[in-house]
């Protein structure tokens with residue numbers, strides 16, 4: 001390990017936010033969001049679009065196709081582009097001229113049932129208090145400004161003022177190295193001074209290690225450690241384990257004393 005720890009980058013979903021309690025079906029949630037989009041378009045453009053099911057089906061199918069292609073080429077799916085092409089093909093080409101308003105109507109917010117892992121806020125607080133810069137790198141198809149709604153609602157956004165990156169904004173998904181390099185550039189730190197923490201062995205662990213970052217795997221209940229896929233520098237089941245891990249790797253990281 002390098003002698004100094006300057007920053008920690010975190011994956012978002014299932015690393016900071018626990019999705020295991022989500023019970024409402026995704027289609028139902030998508031229908032709620034897209035019904036607001038339909039209402040906005042009908043009001044703004046004097047359309048009379050009523051076929052919500054068809055909008056949900058087409059948008060969901062295109063999203064599924066985009067993710068299937070992305071798994072092969074690691075180019076990030078971009079949710080606003082998918083929604084826009086769906087609307088254009090449904091006879092609403094003018095959606096392009098008011099995309100921001102369409103996305104406001106879509107109104108992405110905290111998904112019911114998601115919560116911050118209880119071990120996250122104390123760990124972030126301790127790291128911040130010791131001068132460690134924190135960032136988020138997420139494989140989301142939503143632009144970060146939309147996912148910021150969740151960070152705000154969960155009370156986490158102030159911890160991540162230096163770097164919040166969504167794959168949709170960078171164009172590439174983890175484990176592609178560009179998204180990690182982009183994050184390091186934003187942080188202004190070298191790979192060896194920056195630890196990555198995430199739950200996915202390939203996207204997070206192998207991706208971060210490929211650019212020279214030490215990687216910590218968050219192993220959640222029921223997940224396999226998948227050591228054959230990637231060997232993290234350490235495995236934790238709670239971020240409460242992170243500080244003592246850092247004590248071993250970077251003995252001087254606690255600027256404010258123990």
Ligand SMILES: [Mg+2]
Pocket residue numbers: 011012013014015198199200
């Ligand atoms: Mg994750």
